[in-house]
Amino acid sequence: MTDDSIVGTVLELEVGPVAHGGHCVARYEGQVVFVRHALPGELVHARVTAQTSKYLHADAVQVLTPSPHRIEPPCPYAGPGRCGGCDFQHANIVEQRRLKATVVSDTLRRIGGIERNIVMESPGDDGLGWRTRMRYAVVNGRPGMYAHRSHDLIPIDRCLIAHPDTPTVLDRQWPDASSVQAVVSSEGKTAVLTDHNSAGRLVEVVHNRRFRVEAGGFWQVHPSAPTMLVDAVMAGLEPVEGETALDLYSGVGLFAAFLAEAGCAVLAVEGDRDAVKNARRNLHDLPAVTLEQGDVDKVLNAAVGQGLESVDLVVLDPPRTGAGQAVVRRIAALTPRRVAYVACDPAALARDLKTFGNLGYGISSLRAFDLFGMTHHIECVAVLEPRSGATG
Numbered sequence: 001m002t003d004d005s006i007v008g009t010v011l012e013l014e015v016g017p018v019a020h021g022g023h024c025v026a027r028y029e030g031q032v033v034f035v036r037h038a039l040p041g042e043l044v045h046a047r048v049t050a051q052t053s054k055y056l057h058a059d060a061v062q063v064l065t066p067s068p069h070r071i072e073p074p075c076p077y078a079g080p081g082r083c084g085g086c087d088f089q090h091a092n093i094v095e096q097r098r099l100k101a102t103v104v105s106d107t108l109r110r111i112g113g114i115e116r117n118i119v120m121e122s123p124g125d126d127g128l129g130w131r132t133r134m135r136y137a138v139v140n141g142r143p144g145m146y147a148h149r150s151h152d153l154i155p156i157d158r159c160l161i162a163h164p165d166t167p168t169v170l171d172r173q174w175p176d177a178s179s180v181q182a183v184v185s186s187e188g189k190t191a192v193l194t195d196h197n198s199a200g201r202l203v204e205v206v207h208n209r210r211f212r213v214e215a216g217g218f219w220q221v222h223p224s225a226p227t228m229l230v231d232a233v234m235a236g237l238e239p240v241e242g243e244t245a246l247d248l249y250s251g252v253g254l255f256a257a258f259l260a261e262a263g264c265a266v267l268a269v270e271g272d273r274d275a276v277k278n279a280r281r282n283l284h285d286l287p288a289v290t291l292e293q294g295d296v297d298k299v300l301n302a303a304v305g306q307g308l309e310s311v312d313l314v315v316l317d318p319p320r321t322g323a324g325q326a327v328v329r330r331i332a333a334l335t336p337r338r339v340a341y342v343a344c345d346p347a348a349l350a351r352d353l354k355t356f357g358n359l360g361y362g363i364s365s366l367r368a369f370d371l372f373g374m375t376h377h378i379e380c381v382a383v384l385e386p387r388s389g390a391t392g
């Protein structure tokens with residue numbers, strides 16, 4: 001902190017639009033302030049929590065003029081300096097979805113130069129009780145949640161976004177652990193994992209198909225997510241029997257399974273060994289799927305070297321950082337007739353869509369799903385086609 005630091009100072013701010021990351025934008029003496037716990041249009045007193053050469057971060061600690069969309073947070077642990085798990089407990093669920101839709105369309109415009117009106121699709125919940133995979137921090141044996149951008153533990157006795165069937169782990173000490181995970185599967189089976197005991201498998205069911213997953217491995221955390229995303233991908237790609245497809249970042253084989261059931265020959269690529277092992281078992285009845293374990297960029301490079309010239313369809317579901325230019329180039333070079341891009345970060349999506357755009361692929365549809373109620377997180381499915389068939 002320098003002498004001219006204003007961290008800790010309380011400012012009066014007129015709160016402007018929502019921004020990616022769970023905060024709104026305000027200005028103080030010309031400087032941008034990212035304000036948490038506020039809503040657009042509010043007048044607030046906000047305490048500065050961090051200062052960089054470009055921005056201030058602040059928490060609204062008193063609301064002078066509340067938004068009509070403000071509610072009392074359902075969770076007693078939500079609020080400035082408290083649990084950092086949720087971003088929008090103070091907004092009603094309709095407003096949360098409107099704010100997140102705004103974030104997606106603003107991010108696409110700002111980073112990707114893409115104009116798109118977004119409507120957030122709901123999984124039919126009220127934003128609570130959805131999270132089937134909970135990771136709690138443990139400090140000195142005590143479980144809880146970290147405060148926002150901090151390693152200060154906030155002890156809690158329950159989490160309202162946790163699925164009610166996740167095992168109870170907050171009522172006891174976890175000596176020597178740094179985290180404890182509580183997981184429930186779609187079949188109601190549970191697992192508790194710590195740093196010392198992270199083994200365990202569960203079965204998840206999607207459209208009557210069974211997927212074995214490591215309890216601590218990747219699986220969508222909202223119980224409706226796998227079905228909603230599979231349906232969106234299949235509706236977007238419209239696979240035709242006999243077509244060839246790539247499932248990139250394929251996890252335990254979720255999208256590959258349904259593309260193969262639709263009659264496609266699928267090459268699925270995934271980096272995680274355990275996920276590929278599970279995929280091998282999950283897809284054993286689908287001989288039209290080839291599984292490759294490795295980095296997507298390297299595996300595609302090798303496949304092209306071995307004669308892969310084109311594919312009809314691609315689904316990609318990369319991690320938060322996105323696929324990146326090299327992978328997007330490789331996909332476009334295979335001239336698919338359609339690409340379904342499943343994205344958990346709108347900024348990475350916007351960057352990759354821009355690259356696709358420069359390579360002649362436009363957006364034929366872009367759907368957004370509120371699969372992470374109370375938090376700023378968003379899931380999107382963009383469908384791309386060679387420019388003549390697309391609108392974006």
Ligand SMILES: C[S@@+](CC[C@H](N)C(=O)[O-])C[C@H]1O[C@@H](n2cnc3c(N)ncnc32)[C@H](O)[C@@H]1O
Nearest residue numbers: 218249250251270271272294295296317318319
């Ligand atoms: C968002 S998950 C999607 C998994 C799967 N599509 C699903 O829906 O269950 C991203 C997956 O990409 C894998 N991954 C991350 N980086 C990778 C890379 N460079 N190459 C291959 N796989 C990668 C992760 O292990 C993870 O399983």
